[in-house]
């Protein structure tokens with residue numbers, strides 16, 4: 001009895017869906033905007049949802065409910081809390097829903113994800129896509145985490161639909177199960193490399209029915225890093241399809257666009273006319289910080305913003321690991337996290353989820369710079385200079401998302417002045433303010449780091465690598481106007497190493513080993529200067545540079561003015577960042593230098609292990625001595641043993657020297673003998689075989705005499721009796737050889 005009822009209900013649902021799809025198709029077709037129409041929002045809502053037969057234009061509506069969307073999608077959107085569209089959604093959705101290709105650009109955090117997720121769900125729904133139809137839509141993302149995040153949005157919006165989907169990212173583990181299932185998934189969200197892997201390895205992997213291809217962070221995906229993979233993907237999917245490209249910094253390369261064969265695309269750049277390229281709710285600051293002060297500055301910043309959720313960008317995995325481990329040991333008073341590409345995907349996911357919830361500091365490489373939507377990030381701090389302006393825009397875009405407020409701070413070395421100029425340039429449209437730190441409050445942590453490294457030798461190794469990879473990262477950057485190692489002095493490198501707590505400046509081997517680096521790039525580095533100088537040990541004078549403490553502290557980002565008793569944390573932060581507006585803001589001409597280079601004292605003769613370290617009472621103690629105290633009461637350095645070892649080495653060297661000299665003399669004598677025998681043979685040939693040995697001419701005799709003289713010379717090494725003995729033996733051998741020769745010729 002029940003079965004027919006269920007079948008009837010299913011049939012009714014199907015019929016309702018077919019009706020709905022018919023209505024949607026008619027509406028989409030009848031009310032679609034003209035191509036190239038810039039879809040500006042009307043002053044008020046477009047009115048109620050149409051009933052059957054009504055097909056109002058949907059090009060200018062502001063609410064999701066006013067779009068020709070399926071009820072299931074509308075329910076999903078409502079349940080996820082989305083009612084009103086953002087600018088990019090208003091501009092892109094009407095064109096995307098009627099099947100047009102789109103090249104879309106809008107500021108970070110402006111809602112681009114929904115602008116492609118809604119059309120793809122709707123497309124599959126209207127096509128009545130089912131499991132047996134296979135892959136209907138592919139979304140390419142540059143990173144694993146972003147792919148995971150996009151998939152979450154699809155799950156939310158499509159929660160009332162019946163599509164299957166999957167995220168294909170990460171390592172090969174579990175690939176066999178994936179291969180079995182991939183053909184039955186309707187929506188794939190993947191990194192390009194992993195998709196290519198399926199094209200190469202999965203038998204019968206079929207995308208021939210693909211309806212829609214999305215490239216999120218399209219400029220990065222079309223960049224040379226993914227070139228081969230994207231070309232391979234494009235060659236495997238149907239030419240007739242809908243293609244959507246989105247990014248905050250869109251590609252302008254016609255060649256790139258040709259590669260994905262867009263068909264008469266709509267170019268949608270909603271913020272093109274905007275005053276700024278970054279969100280209006282974002283406050284941006286730059287500080288000029290010498291390389292060797294960056295860690296001190298970062299530490300001081302974190303200590304002063306213990307109630308803020310902060311992302312800190314560093315340029316390499318090693319740096320992220322090192323700074324995270326060191327700061328963790330130094331305990332700033334706020335939870336710390338780190339994230340980089342060498343982590344497993346599940347670990348990355350856990351970190352992002354954790355960071356989403358908790359107020360903490362996340363140290364990260366650029367793996368989190370694009371697309372990641374983390375809730376309520378207060379600050380983005382760029383300790384290392386971004387590769388270019390686009391990279392800067394994406395990094396700062398991790399805060400101030402979707403109308404929320406946020407702040408960003410970038411540390412630039414005086415040597416990276418060109419980047420500040422680029423940021424300030426009118427065409428960059430980045431309203432950045434330059435701030436000077438209050439230097440007398442800057443905490444100097446190099447000594448503390450050095451102490452940590454003494455206790456944890458593995459961290460010292462990590463520190464060395466962090467040092468080298470930082471320089472490597474700078475060296476490999478293309479923009480030599482900004483990144484040029486030759487602008488840094490050897491003393492600066494040494495001071496930087498010291499600021500990482502390293503007792504000796506590590507050698508930089510990569511310079512000579514680097515492959516794929518043009519000769520011109522190689523010339524940019526004064527290798528001689530670096531190599532010779534980096535082998536020396538350098539110390540920073542413990543005294544803080546006087547120029548540093550004389551800084552004007554009014555424009556201070558690090559040190560909030562003392563809050564009034566009833567002010568909350570946000571107000572305090574605002575106090576910091578709204579110092580009396582002064583000429584130091586965007587209008588500042590020329591680069592302000594809050595610091596002068598720290599004066600360094602290079603003590604090349606200082607023996608290692610004499611770095612100044614302080615005990616609990618603040619008295620200076622040599623660090624190695626303190627380690628020795630922990631290990632044993634014996635003195636660490638045994639002078640008598642060292643001198644004994646030196647004496648042994650000297651004796652050995654003298655012995656080797658003598659042997660070498662003898663060997664050399666022997667070789668010379670043998671050569672001489674050969675030459676002499678040759679001459680003799682010639683003479684015998686000239687005078688005729690069998691003639692008496694003493695019947696030679698005067699000249700021959702003279703030569704003989706001369707040779708004899710030479711022989712005597714060789715044998716007359718008065719200082720060396722052994723050699724004289726050798727000479728006698730040789731004379732005998734010589735006579736024997738001559739005899740043999742004359743016998744041969746006779």
Ligand SMILES: Nc1ncnc2c1ncn2[C@@H]1O[C@H](COP(=O)(O)OP(=O)(O)OP(=O)(O)O)[C@@H](O)[C@H]1O
Pocket residue numbers: 081082083084085086089106107108109110111112113114247248370371372373397401402
């Ligand atoms: N119409 C909307 N109403 C409310 N919130 C929205 C809407 N659209 C998007 N959001 C929210 O805005 C935030 C940013 O959206 P999204 O991640 O899509 O930005 P984006 O433009 O892709 O940013 P990025 O360029 O950094 O990738 C998300 O938390 C999202 O849930």
